[in-house]
Every structure is written in structure tokens, then in C-alpha cells.
Amino acid sequence: MTIRVTLQKEGNRSRREYRTHARAIGALEKWFSSNKGIALLYQPGEQPIVYRSRHELPIVKRSTQTNFYRTKAWRELRLSILLESGCSCKICGITAERGAVLHVDHIKPRSLYPELALDKSNLQVLCEDCNIAKSNNDL
Structure with missing residues (x-):
């Protein structure tokens, strides 16, 4: 499953792909920490989700186990x-x-x-x- 993200900032757009939802959300957290704009998250078979700030992102449980x-x-x-x-x-x-x-x-x-x-x-x-x-x- 590929998660697609479109980032929009000041009229510029960039697109990225992630293997998991958790990785996409993690990347959006980092992006929103230093950017203002809109992020559209596309998951296969679902409507796109629009995020306008870091505070709108879902909380993703992170693994603390060491590889x-x-x-x-x-x-x-x-x-x-x-x-x-x-x-x-x-x-x-x-x-x-x-x-x-x-x-x-x-x-x-x-x-x-x-x-x-x-x-x-x-x-x-x-x-x-x-x-x-x-x-x-x-x-």
C-alpha cells in the first residue's frame, strides 16, 4: 500500500510517497514544524484527508523497541x-x-x-x- 502526500505552500506543490500511514504522519509532523501550508494525504480507496496544521494530525503510536x-x-x-x-x-x-x-x-x-x-x-x-x-x- 502506498500513501501519497501532496504538500502545498505559498502556491508551490510537492508530492511524496510513503510505505505506511505512520511514516506519512511522521513526515507531516516534521514538515508542519517548519512550514505553514496544507497537506493532502491520499490512501488507496479512501477520500483524501486535508491537514492544515500539526495539531490536526492523528497521534501515531511509535515503537520503542530496539532493532x-x-x-x-x-x-x-x-x-x-x-x-x-x-x-x-x-x-x-x-x-x-x-x-x-x-x-x-x-x-x-x-x-x-x-x-x-x-x-x-x-x-x-x-x-x-x-x-x-x-x-x-x-x-
């Missing part, structure tokens, strides 16, 4: 696992030098075993194809 894969602890551990593996897939042996996209995979998936997320013995290097084929199985 695990952006944490310093994960990035440092990931790098050490890649270096120790010789940057090759444990299943098929392809390397990054041969064009493979390498992932550091949780053998026992994080979704089922969150306590093993940073356990070095639960990690392996897989190429993108092997990792996708594995999914969340620990076989």
Missing part, C-alpha cells in the same frame, strides 16, 4: 563470526568473493530461542539462498 540487528553487540559478534568462518557458507561453501550475500544465521531461531540470540555456538554463516531455504528450522 536487535542494529545493536552494537550483534554487529560485533556478527563480524567475528564472519571472520572466523573465512566468509564462506557452511552448507554450500560459496564465498563473498564469488558474489554470495552472506548472512550470520541463528541455528536455533531467535523467534523460538531468544535467550540464544548472542550465543556464539548458536551462530553459523550461510549464503542468502541457503538461509532462505532453512527458514526458521534448526535442522
